[in-house]
Amino acid sequence: xxxxxxxxxxxxxxxxxxxxxxxxxxxxxxxxxxxxxxxxxxxxxxxxxxxxxxxxxxxxxxxxxxxxxxxxxxxxxxxxxxxxxxxxxxxxxxxxxxxxxxxxxxxxxxxxxxxxxxxxxxxxxxxxxxxxxxxxxxxxxxxxxxxxxxxxxxxxxxxxxxxxxxxxxxxxxxxxxxxxxxxxxxxxxxxxxxxxxxxxxxxxxxxxxxxxxxxxxxxxxxxxxxxxxxxxxxxxxxxxxxxxxxxxxxxxxxxxxxxxxxxxxxxxxxxxxxxxxxxxxxxxxxxxxxxxxxxxxxxxxxxxxxxxxxxxxxxxxxxxxxxxxxxxxxxxxxxxxxxxxxxxxxxxxxxxxxxxxxxxxxxxxxxxxxxxxxxxxxxxxxxxxxxxxxxxxxxxxxxxxxxxxxxxxxxxxxxxxxxxxxxxxxxxxxxxxxxxxxxxxxxxxxxxxxxxxxxxxxxxxxxxxxxxxxxxxxxxxxxxxxxxxxxxxx
Numbered sequence: 333x334x335x336x337x338x339x340x341x342x343x344x345x346x347x348x349x350x351x352x353x354x355x356x357x358x359x360x361x362x363x364x365x366x367x368x369x370x371x372x373x374x375x376x377x378x379x380x381x382x383x384x385x386x387x388x389x390x391x392x393x394x395x396x397x398x399x400x401x402x403x404x405x406x407x408x409x410x411x412x413x414x415x416x417x418x419x420x421x422x423x424x425x426x427x428x429x430x431x432x433x434x435x436x437x438x439x440x441x442x443x444x445x446x447x448x449x450x451x452x453x454x455x456x457x458x459x460x461x462x463x464x465x466x467x468x469x470x471x472x473x474x475x476x477x478x479x480x481x482x483x484x485x486x487x488x489x490x491x492x493x494x495x496x497x498x499x500x501x502x503x504x505x506x507x508x509x510x511x512x513x514x515x516x517x518x519x520x521x522x523x524x525x526x527x528x529x530x531x532x533x534x535x536x537x538x539x540x541x542x543x544x545x546x547x548x549x550x551x552x553x554x555x556x557x558x559x560x561x562x563x564x565x566x567x568x569x570x571x572x573x574x575x576x577x578x579x580x581x582x583x584x585x586x587x588x589x590x591x592x593x594x595x596x597x598x599x600x601x602x603x604x605x606x607x608x609x610x611x612x613x614x615x616x617x618x619x620x621x622x623x624x625x626x627x628x629x630x631x632x633x634x635x636x637x638x639x640x641x642x643x644x645x646x647x648x649x650x651x652x653x654x655x656x657x658x659x660x661x662x663x664x665x666x667x668x669x670x671x672x673x674x675x676x677x678x679x680x681x682x683x684x685x686x687x688x689x690x691x692x693x694x695x696x697x698x699x700x701x702x703x704x705x706x707x708x709x710x711x712x713x714x715x716x717x718x719x720x721x722x723x724x725x726x727x728x729x730x731x732x733x734x735x736x737x738x739x740x741x742x743x744x745x746x747x748x749x750x751x752x753x754x755x756x757x758x759x760x761x762x763x764x765x766x767x768x769x770x771x772x773x774x775x776x777x778x779x780x781x782x783x784x785x786x787x788x789x790x791x792x793x794x795x796x797x798x799x800x801x802x803x804x805x806x807x808x809x810x811x812x813x814x815x816x817x818x819x820x821x822x
Contacts, residue, residue, distance in 0.1 A: 337380035339373070340583040348581040350530075352381050354573035355511075356465050357504055361525055362513040362567075363545060364534025369565035370513045371395050373532060374469055375586045377511070379403065386466040387431040388455065390448050392475060394437035398588040405431045410447040411438030411803040418447055418802075422454035426462045441475065442484040443802045445492040448476050452495040456506060463507040468499060473512035474519035493521055500527035517544045530571025532581075535562040549578045667705060674699045675722035685723065685750070685776030689716055716746040723774055724753030733760050733813075740812050743793060750774050751783070752790060755808050759815035765808050767820055 336349040364370045375396065378387055382403040389396045389405070399405040408421060425432055434451055436444040448470075455468070470476060477496035481489055500510045501523070512528070514520045518540050533545040542559050549570045559568065570578045601608070674696065678684055684692065693715050700710075710718065726734050737756045741749060751771045758766055768780045775783060787808075790796045797809045805819035 340581040351573045356509040358529035360511040360530040361528035362532045365536050368534035373583045386429045388468045389433045390470040392436045392472050394435045395590040396433045405433050408434045410436045414799050414801050415450050419454040422451050426458040445488050447802045449492040449495040456498050465507040469511045471513050474514045477521040477524040479521050500524050530573045532567040532569045534567045679722040720750035723750040758817045765817035765820040
């Protein structure tokens with residue numbers, strides 16, 4: 333059974349077809365310099381076969397996302413997911429036979445390689461009952477299967493190369509038909525290129541690439557010169573799914589296009605050189621001026637100042653009889669509100685968390701006495717817990733959501749409480765996850781490594797789940813409360 337689609341026409345106007353059924357078994361390699369029409373060719377192939385077979389596109393530049401507008405492809409932004417999520421998505425793609433475009437434009441090259449490798453490996457590892465036929469198109473394949481090491485780590489290069497090799501060498505039995513496109517054959521790993529039995533060769537100028545293209549097409553070396561003369565959108569095709577002899581083909585029109593179009597030529601502005609000079613240099617020095625720094629926050633009083641405050645407090649306050657006016661005998665609710673205000677004032681002071689707990693508690697008792705309050709009902713243990721709550725801005729601890737958050741946090745000791753509450757607050761408000769520097773300030777440490785170990789401790793205790801996507805953005809979920817922070821920009 334055959335399933336031919338027309339991809340273009342030969343020089344005489346006759347149709348040139350590709351048999352998709354045969355292509356699934358024999359794979360395809362496309363080569364052409366930048367501007368030769370590779371993306372146009374792939375788009376034509378995808379559009380014409382969209383109703384015949386499932387399609388999976390690895391798109392490093394986001395060029396094929398427009399397929400979703402006409403053909404219903406699902407666009408997956410690789411930068412927005414973690415490695416585990418990409419693998420689960422790939423498993424569901426195989427199960428439900430969805431046509432998708434994995435867009436990697438938001439990632440650096442190493443992130444693109446790791447994301448594509450995990451995605452392809454998960455497609456490859458699908459259960460046997462899900463080995464449905466699918467075209468797997470990889471644009472700019474030399475990035476994912478480089479012939480030599482580059483600027484990425486050796487681990488990433490091997491991971492990506494192994495995934496691409498599995499796709500081209502062993503994918504056929506699992507229903508995966510690899511279609512790889514590259515600017516230069518010399519940059520593509522040979523064990524990946526060698527597995528393709530169908531070829532579409534576009535314009536190229538380097539002798540080594542022309543020689544390899546001629547070899548793959550079964551042409552003599554002296555005939556390789558015609559590859560240099562091909563125009564944009566014109567290719568030489570060969571293979572069991574195309575033709576048994578090399579054939580020239582001009583790729584037909586497409587219905588979709590890249591999201592970013594190259595701008596047409598435009599003349600420079602007609603302004604005079606003096607006007608342009610003024611536009612470029614006017615007020616240039618103002619951009620170098622740094623904004624006025626905010627006034628420094630008041631520092632916490634030192635021990636000597638605290639002793640002076642203690643000495644200045646009239647002793648009569650402690651001996652006031654119960655019969656004094658209500659101002660000096662507030663009820664418990666008023667006392668709690670006043671204590672909360674004192675703790676909030678202390679928490680707002682710069683570097684307060686870097687002081688010893690005993691010193692903070694001494695400061696707290698002095699402030700209570702200065703406000704004609706007794707700190708007797710708040711001992712050292714309760715103070716540390718309430719100070720941690722104040723650092724996180726906890727209000728109405730007996731009401732939602734803080735009641736539930738504090739219930740979850742009851743397993744933590746008081747010295748570990750404040751960073752968790754800050755994370756929980758961000759999760760409740762849907763704000764970005766606090767960065768390591770902010771958590772270090774809340775915890776009272778200058779060691780970012782200590783904060784990372786603290787997050788690992790929270791995770792081992794089952795309080796949080798830390799998730800990092802391929803863009804390096806961290807978010808933290810609190811499973812028991814079904815809350816999650818927004819991603820923190822890397």
